[in-house]
Amino acid sequence: MNFPISGTKGNAQLEMNNLILVTGGAGFIGSNFVLKMIQDAGSTIVNLDKLTYAGNLRNLESVSENRRYSFVQGDIIDRDLVRSLFEKSQPSAIVHFAAESHVDRSIHGPDEFIRTNINGTFALLEEARAYWSGLSTTEREKFRFLHVSTDEVYGSLAPNDPAFTENTPYAPNSPYSASKAASDHLVRAYHHTYGLPTLTTNCSNNYGRFQFPEKLIPLMILNARDGKSLPVYGDGQNVRDWLYVEDHCDAISLVLSGGRPGETYNIGGWNEKRNLDIVKTICGIVDEMAPPIGRPRSELITFVKDRPGHDRRYAMDARKIERELGWKPKETFESGIRKTVRWYLENEGWVREVTSGSYRNWIATHYSA
Ligand code: NAD
Ligand code: TYD
Numbered sequence: 001m002n003f004p005i006s007g008t009k010g011n012a013q014l015e016m017n018n019l020i021l022v023t024g025g026a027g028f029i030g031s032n033f034v035l036k037m038i039q040d041a042g043s044t045i046v047n048l049d050k051l052t053y054a055g056n057l058r059n060l061e062s063v064s065e066n067r068r069y070s071f072v073q074g075d076i077i078d079r080d081l082v083r084s085l086f087e088k089s090q091p092s093a094i095v096h097f098a099a100e101s102h103v104d105r106s107i108h109g110p111d112e113f114i115r116t117n118i119n120g121t122f123a124l125l126e127e128a129r130a131y132w133s134g135l136s137t138t139e140r141e142k143f144r145f146l147h148v149s150t151d152e153v154y155g156s157l158a159p160n161d162p163a164f165t166e167n168t169p170y171a172p173n174s175p176y177s178a179s180k181a182a183s184d185h186l187v188r189a190y191h192h193t194y195g196l197p198t199l200t201t202n203c204s205n206n207y208g209r210f211q212f213p214e215k216l217i218p219l220m221i222l223n224a225r226d227g228k229s230l231p232v233y234g235d236g237q238n239v240r241d242w243l244y245v246e247d248h249c250d251a252i253s254l255v256l257s258g259g260r261p262g263e264t265y266n267i268g269g270w271n272e273k274r275n276l277d278i279v280k281t282i283c284g285i286v287d288e289m290a291p292p293i294g295r296p297r298s299e300l301i302t303f304v305k306d307r308p309g310h311d312r313r314y315a316m317d318a319r320k321i322e323r324e325l326g327w328k329p330k331e332t333f334e335s336g337i338r339k340t341v342r343w344y345l346e347n348e349g350w351v352r353e354v355t356s357g358s359y360r361n362w363i364a365t366h367y368s369a
Pocket of ligand 2: 102103104205214215216217219231232233234238239240275307
């Protein structure tokens with residue numbers, strides 16, 4: 001269903017709907033969230049997405065005809081469009097996923113990261129503030145601006161450092177994480193200065209269905225399937241904390257309904273793993289699930305030049321969200337990674353579609369040096 005973005009309804013006469021305006025809902029986490037909220041929570045969703053290389057409407061085919069779902073193709077930086085969406089849909093919340101999200105791309109070309117992640121978030125905040133200011137007192141209290149962010153804003157940990165908490169000082173190291181940190185600060189300021197009821201979630205590395213195969217886990221699954229080399233940066237000892245995407249979506253949903261305005265919530269899987277171990281695990285599962293290639297796929301592992309400024313370790317202390325909202329990850333890494341490998345092996349059409357054209361150019365440019 002397409003959302004009518006031109007019309008004559010005035011803001012003042014309308015009552016706020018029980019509707020969520022989602023940005024970036026055609027991306028990896030956003031599409032998992034939209035599906036969950038429509039299918040499990042009965043929500044009504046308006047999805048605003050620019051459909052960059054990372055956005056894919058195929059992820060949302062199962063709800064495309066649903067009366068509680070509508071899609072608008074557009075840029076979050078387009079304030080006229082965002083204003084008209086607020087006016088026409090009268091949302092009770094906005095959940096903001098839209099971003100440029102890949103660290104390596106931010107190193108090759110940071111401009112879009114600054115534009116979308118910082119200026120785009122600013123545009124949304126300004127239009128949300130204008131809309132929210134015009135609501136009745138009760139509606140103002142109910143409204144939420146939920147900003148989806150990352151653990152990368154906290155920088156890098158030494159091997160024995162305690163995990164990041166919500167009070168860890170920000171120390172972003174890549175253009176991507178710096179742009180996300182800037183957006184987090186803007187969100188914080190809009191609560192502090194204007195009282196906008198914001199919520200920020202900072203989550204660790206996600207994995208699961210619909211992740212664009214430029215990121216570690218899907219890239220390794222597909223290269224392993226095809227018997228291609230598996231490019232591990234540096235010594236492969238960098239550590240990330242991995243969370244199954246559906247657990248992240250559950251956490252966002254809980255923060256949206258029960259989080260305290262102005263607060264930030266760390267979300268993580270309590271699953272610290274070295275990159276090399278992740279890749280070896282994937283090789284073993286692909287060997288088991290896909291046709292053999294004549295040798296163990298772990299022999300495809302190739303150490304390549306390290307990422308500049310590569311953060312050594314991330315780890316999340318997710319005790320606040322557990323204590324306040326009762327959230328804990330449901331999926332173990334062992335079960336989540338098997339589901340994920342199976343999904344990529346069984347969804348050849350999706351894979352073929354996203355790995356055509358510009359994807360091949362990215363892989364050729366990035367891994368050529
Ligand atoms: P993604 O790259 O898969 O999807 C981003 C989506 O945003 C795409 O659908 C894209 O078309 C859309 N988009 C990009 N620029 C836009 C613009 N200017 N206007 C409108 N739409 C635009 O990203 P993801 O992995 O799903 O991440 C979603 C959010 O979660 C991001 O804010 C990211 O920083 C955050 N996050 C991601 C992870 C992770 O592991 N992937 C972890 C923690 C936080
Ligand atoms: P990535 O999925 O890009 O997420 P992030 O950089 O946001 O954590 O990378 C995860 C880890 O895997 C990171 O330490 C970089 C590493 N990596 C490789 O070793 N090889 C690769 O080809 C890619 C894409 C990532």
